[in-house]
Amino acid sequence: MTPNAASSSGPSRRSLLTSTAAATAAVAVGSPLLAACGGGGQEGRKEGTTSGKEAAKILPAFVASSVVTPDIPAKNGSAAGFSRAIPTAQLKTSVPKTLGSGGKLKVMSPFWGTPPRGDNPYYTAMNKAVGVDVTWQNQDGVTYDQKLGAVLASSEIPDVVVVPGWNLMGRIPSAINAKFADLGPYLSGDKVKDYPNLAAVPTEAWQRGIFGGQLRGIPMPAPYVTDIAPLYRKDLFAKKGYTVPGSPDDFLAWAKEATDAKSKLWACDDMKWTAFHIFGVLSGADKALWWNLEGDKLVNRIETEQFLEALEWTRKLYAAGVVHPDAVQGKAGGDAGNRFTAGEVLVYNQNISDWWGKTAEQRTQNADFEMEAFDYFGPDGGDPTLWAVQPANIFTFVSKKASEQQVKDFLALCNFCAAPYGTKEFMLTAYGVEGTDYTFEKGLPVKTQQGVNEVNGAYDYTGNPAPYIAYPDLPEITKGMVEWQQRMGAFTRKSSFFGLTVTEPARWSNLADDFEQLEDDVVRGRKKISDVQQAVSDWRSRGGDGLRDWYRKLLDDNGSAD
Structure with missing residues (x-):
C-alpha cells in the first residue's frame, strides 16, 4: 500500500x-x-x-x-x-x-x-x-x-x-x-x-x-455517506463477461452462475452489511442511529421488516453455496480482502478505503488487477434507501x-x-x-x-x-x-438522531448486545428468522419499550440536530 x-x-x-x-x-x-x-x-x-x-x-x-x-x-x-x-x-x-x-x-x-x-x-x-x-x-x-x-x-x-x-x-x-x-x-x-x-x-x-x-x-x-461498499473484481467480471447485478434476485442468480467450488471460486464473501443497505435497514453504526421516527412512532432497526428481509436474503446466499467457506465458518472479516485479491471471491463488502488499499497492494503483483465499488440498488432493483452514519x-x-x-x-x-x-x-x-x-x-x-x-x-x-x-x-x-x-x-x-451524541441510561446500554451474533447465526442457517422475532419480543419486554419512551422524550424535548 x-x-x-x-x-x-x-x-x-x-x-x-x-x-x-x-x-x-x-x-x-x-x-x-x-x-x-x-x-x-x-x-x-x-x-x-x-x-x-x-x-x-x-x-x-x-x-x-x-x-x-x-x-x-x-x-x-x-x-x-x-x-x-x-x-x-x-x-x-x-x-x-x-x-x-x-x-x-x-x-x-x-x-x-x-x-x-x-x-x-x-x-x-x-x-x-x-x-x-x-x-x-x-x-x-x-x-x-x-x-x-x-x-x-x-x-x-x-x-x-x-x-x-x-x-x-x-x-x-x-x-x-x-x-x-x-x-x-x-x-x-x-x-x-x-x-x-x-x-x-x-x-x-x-x-x-x-x-x-x-x-x-x-x-x-x-462523510455521513456510508463507508461500507460492495467491492467487486472488475477485471474478472470483464474476463468472464459478467455485468454487475442490479437487484437482489439478479445478484443471487448471478452468484449461482459464477460459483465454481471445484475451481475454488465463489461469488462472494459474507454480504450482510451490503444486504442492510440494499433493503434500507437503519444504520447499525451507532446506537442512536438504530432509532427513527416513522409517522408518530419511534422504531428501532431490529423491529423493521427491512431488517428481517436483509437477513433472509443473506441466508439465501449462504444456503445456495455461493459464499466462501471461510466466511461460512465465520473467519475474520479482514481475511475477506485476501480471499478477494487471491481471486477466490468476486465480491465482498468492506470500508471503501480498501478500493485504494487493495489496488495499491496488488499493482506490483498483478498488473491486470482491477476492482471497483458497485452502486447499491433497492429491494426491487430501483433506487436504494440509505441511512447516514455519524459525521x-x-x-x-x-x-x-x-x-x-x-x-x-x-x-x-x-x-x-x-x-x-x-x-x-x-x-x-x-x-x-x-x-x-x-x-x-x-x-x-x-x-x-x-x-x-x-x-x-x-x-x-x-x-x-x-x-x-x-x-x-x-x-x-x-x-x-x-x-x-x-x-x-x-x-x-438522516435518521432522527443523526449528528447527536446520545448517552443512554446505563440500565439499558447493553440491551441489544447479542443481536450481532444472532444475525450471524441466522444468515449461516444456525438460527431462524423466528428466533430473531422472539429476540425482538424479549428485547421489548426487557427494556426496549422503556428505552423507546426515553428516546421519544429526548426527541420531543430537544428535537433533532437538523
Missing part, C-alpha cells in the same frame, strides 16, 4: 474499520500519498443529548477554509477529492504563527502496531512546529477499551485522552462528562476563529462533540484539571493537525520530515521505512480537516471513491 496515501473518508486517515457492535482497527500504511449529551442529572452523570437552541449556543461558528481548493468538491455528504500531489514549493500555509506556548501535554491514544520511541524526528519536528511538548502514551488499540475504562476510573488521568466512538460504552460516557473540560469558553461561536483550521470543521461534526451538555470533544470529521466517530478531550494555558496548547495542537490537504502543516502531520520520513519519487511523496514505522497514528486523532480523499498515486480511484459517495449520498437520509 502507499504509506503516503490517506483519506479521512473513514474513521481516520489510516482507515479504522468498525462493525455494528464492536470494532476492529487496521492501520493502512504502505506506499505513495495520503487520502487520507446533555439532559437531567448531576454533573458527570448526565444522560441524553443536546440539540436545537441549546446546541446553537454551544457550537463553534463555521468558516470554510479557502487555503486550498479540492479537485472534486464535496457533494451530497461526500468527502472532497484531491487527485494530485502538491510539490513542496507550492504548499500553502494555514498556521502562519506558532500558537503553542512551549508547554507540556501528555496524550493517551490508541495505537495499532509497535509505538515509536518518543524522541523520534517526527515527534520532535511536530512539537517544534506546534509549540507544544507532547509526550505520547500510546496504548494497544485492540485492548484500548479496557485501558480507557481503568484510566477514567482512576483519580489521575493524562492531560489529553483520545476516545473512539465504539468505546463509548458502560461508564465511559459519564466519566467523560465528569473528567473532561468544557471547550465552549474557547471555541463557541466566533471564539473558534482564533483557530481557523478548527473553524473549518463542519458543524455537524462539532455537534457530535457535545457531551453532557457541553462542548467537550474535538471531533474527527467523516464524527473519534473524539479527543482535555482534562478538567488542565490549566487554561494547557487547554490553549491543546487547541493549538488540534488546530495544527486539522490543516487541510495541500498545506505545509498537513505534510508534516501526515508524512513527517522530508528526507527522513519520506522522499519524492516521480512527483509523489513516498514514506521511507522510518516514516512507515513512526508517522503512524497519534497526531491523526488530535485534529482533522473536513473529510477528504487524496490518493494521488491512483487519481482514478480518488475520483471513483468520491463520485461513488456522491451518487450514494443522493439516496442517503
Whole structure:
C-alpha cells in the first residue's frame, strides 16, 4: 500500500474499520500519498443529548477554509477529492504563527502496531512546529477499551485522552462528562476563529462533540455517506463477461452462475452489511442511529421488516453455496480482502478505503488487477434507501484539571493537525520530515521505512480537516471513491438522531448486545428468522419499550440536530 496515501473518508486517515457492535482497527500504511449529551442529572452523570437552541449556543461558528481548493468538491455528504500531489514549493500555509506556548501535554491514544520511541524526528519536528511538548502514551488499540475504562476510573488521568466512538460504552460516557473540560469558553461561536483550521470543521461534526451538555470533544470529521461498499473484481467480471447485478434476485442468480467450488471460486464473501443497505435497514453504526421516527412512532432497526428481509436474503446466499467457506465458518472479516485479491471471491463488502488499499497492494503483483465499488440498488432493483452514519466517530478531550494555558496548547495542537490537504502543516502531520520520513519519487511523496514505522497514528486523532480523499498515486480511484459517495449520498437520509451524541441510561446500554451474533447465526442457517422475532419480543419486554419512551422524550424535548 502507499504509506503516503490517506483519506479521512473513514474513521481516520489510516482507515479504522468498525462493525455494528464492536470494532476492529487496521492501520493502512504502505506506499505513495495520503487520502487520507446533555439532559437531567448531576454533573458527570448526565444522560441524553443536546440539540436545537441549546446546541446553537454551544457550537463553534463555521468558516470554510479557502487555503486550498479540492479537485472534486464535496457533494451530497461526500468527502472532497484531491487527485494530485502538491510539490513542496507550492504548499500553502494555514498556521502562519506558532500558537503553542512551549508547554507540556501528555496524550493517551490508541495505537495499532509497535509505538515509536518518543524522541523520534517526527515527534520532535511536530512539537517544534506546534509549540507544544507532547509526550505520547500510546496504548494497544485492540485492548484500548479496557485501558480507557481503568484510566477514567482512576483519580489521575493524562492531560489529553483520545476516545473512539465504539468505546463509548458502560461508564465511559459519564466519566467523560465528569473528567473532561468544557471547550465552549474557547471555541463557541466566533471564539473558534482564533483557530481557523478548527473553524473549518463542519458543524455537524462539532455537534457530535457535545457531551453532557457541553462542548467537550474535538471531533474527527467523516462523510455521513456510508463507508461500507460492495467491492467487486472488475477485471474478472470483464474476463468472464459478467455485468454487475442490479437487484437482489439478479445478484443471487448471478452468484449461482459464477460459483465454481471445484475451481475454488465463489461469488462472494459474507454480504450482510451490503444486504442492510440494499433493503434500507437503519444504520447499525451507532446506537442512536438504530432509532427513527416513522409517522408518530419511534422504531428501532431490529423491529423493521427491512431488517428481517436483509437477513433472509443473506441466508439465501449462504444456503445456495455461493459464499466462501471461510466466511461460512465465520473467519475474520479482514481475511475477506485476501480471499478477494487471491481471486477466490468476486465480491465482498468492506470500508471503501480498501478500493485504494487493495489496488495499491496488488499493482506490483498483478498488473491486470482491477476492482471497483458497485452502486447499491433497492429491494426491487430501483433506487436504494440509505441511512447516514455519524459525521464524527473519534473524539479527543482535555482534562478538567488542565490549566487554561494547557487547554490553549491543546487547541493549538488540534488546530495544527486539522490543516487541510495541500498545506505545509498537513505534510508534516501526515508524512513527517522530508528526507527522513519520506522522499519524492516521480512527483509523489513516498514514506521511507522510518516514516512507515513512526508517522503512524497519534497526531491523526488530535485534529482533522473536513473529510477528504487524496490518493494521488491512483487519481482514478480518488475520483471513483468520491463520485461513488456522491451518487450514494443522493439516496442517503438522516435518521432522527443523526449528528447527536446520545448517552443512554446505563440500565439499558447493553440491551441489544447479542443481536450481532444472532444475525450471524441466522444468515449461516444456525438460527431462524423466528428466533430473531422472539429476540425482538424479549428485547421489548426487557427494556426496549422503556428505552423507546426515553428516546421519544429526548426527541420531543430537544428535537433533532437538523
